[in-house]
Amino acid sequence: DTAVSQTPKYLVTQMGNDKSIKCEQNLGHDTMYWYKQDSKKFLKIMFSYNNKELIINETVPNRFSPKSPDKAHLNLHINSLELGDSAVYFCASSQETGRAFFGPGTRLTVL
Amino acid sequence: AQSVTQLGSHVSVSEGALVLLRCNYSSSVPPYLFWYVQYPNQGLQLLLKYTTGATLVKGINGFEAEFKKSETSFHLTKPSAHMSDAAEYFCAVSRGSTGGFKTIFGAGTRLFVKA
Numbered sequence: 597d598t599a600v601s602q603t604p605k606y607l608v609t610q611m612g613n614d615k616s617i618k619c620e621q622n623l624g625h626d627t628m629y630w631y632k633q634d635s636k637k638f639l640k641i642m643f644s645y646n647n648k649e650l651i652i653n654e655t656v657p658n659r660f661s662p663k664s665p666d667k668a669h670l671n672l673h674i675n676s677l678e679l680g681d682s683a684v685y686f687c688a689s690s691q692e693t694g695r696a697f698f699g700p701g702t703r704l705t706v707l
Numbered sequence: 708a709q710s711v712t713q714l715g716s717h718v719s720v721s722e723g724a725l726v727l728l729r730c731n732y733s734s735s736v737p738p739y740l741f742w743y744v745q746y747p748n749q750g751l752q753l754l755l756k757y758t759t760g761a762t763l764v765k766g767i768n769g770f771e772a773e774f775k776k777s778e779t780s781f782h783l784t785k786p787s788a789h790m791s792d793a794a795e796y797f798c799a800v801s802r803g804s805t806g807g808f809k810t811i812f813g814a815g816t817r818l819f820v821k822a
Contacts, residue, residue: 695753
């Protein structure tokens with residue numbers, strides 16, 4: 597059983613388009629995250645959601661917006677895509693111990 | 708504020724040699740500490756974690772790490788490197804806050820293992 601799943605795995609799109617990445621976790625965790633991993637492999641937290649409330653919003657462009665329809669889902673919407681948005685995006689979830697469970701990642705390529 | 712510093716973006720060892728990946732953290736309160744490994748084209752997997760209790764933590768694949776509060780360090784070691792250990796390693800610190808936890812990662816250390 598997949599604990600944290602993301603779709604799509606690969607996403608290739610043109611500059612200026614709007615796209616979404618979906619994430620689902622079946623672990624019953626209260627907190628979900630989105631991380632961006634750039635070409636240098638640096639992981640940066642973008643958003644954190646707890647019980648459907650945004651509790652941490654890092655300094656990312658407002659073109660990025662998280663949407664959580666329920667506790668098990670945290671989708672990432674990106675408007676007006678730019679070249680610099682090309683990266684691997686990881687969804688994760690965690691519970692009280694703080695250990696994060698990661699999805700397989702979505703490789704976004706903006707042309 | 709909390710942060711994580713991994714010393715050395717690249718570490719190269721020979722097969723069978725000691726692996727030492729360094730991690731220092733800063734946190735205003737006792738943190739939870741983690742090491743994650745990322746193999747090429749894969750997501751992150753947990754190697755080991757420290758929450759409370761024994762400061763020497765053993766993880767998967769023969770790795771272990773020691774929490775040293777006085778040095779604010781959580782270095783990762785393995786006595787004998789194997790070719791399959793070649794990967795990217797991330798140290799992370801997690802701290803509870805109102806409503807949940809926030810996990811911050813270091814910049815990562817790429818481990819190369821030479822035959």
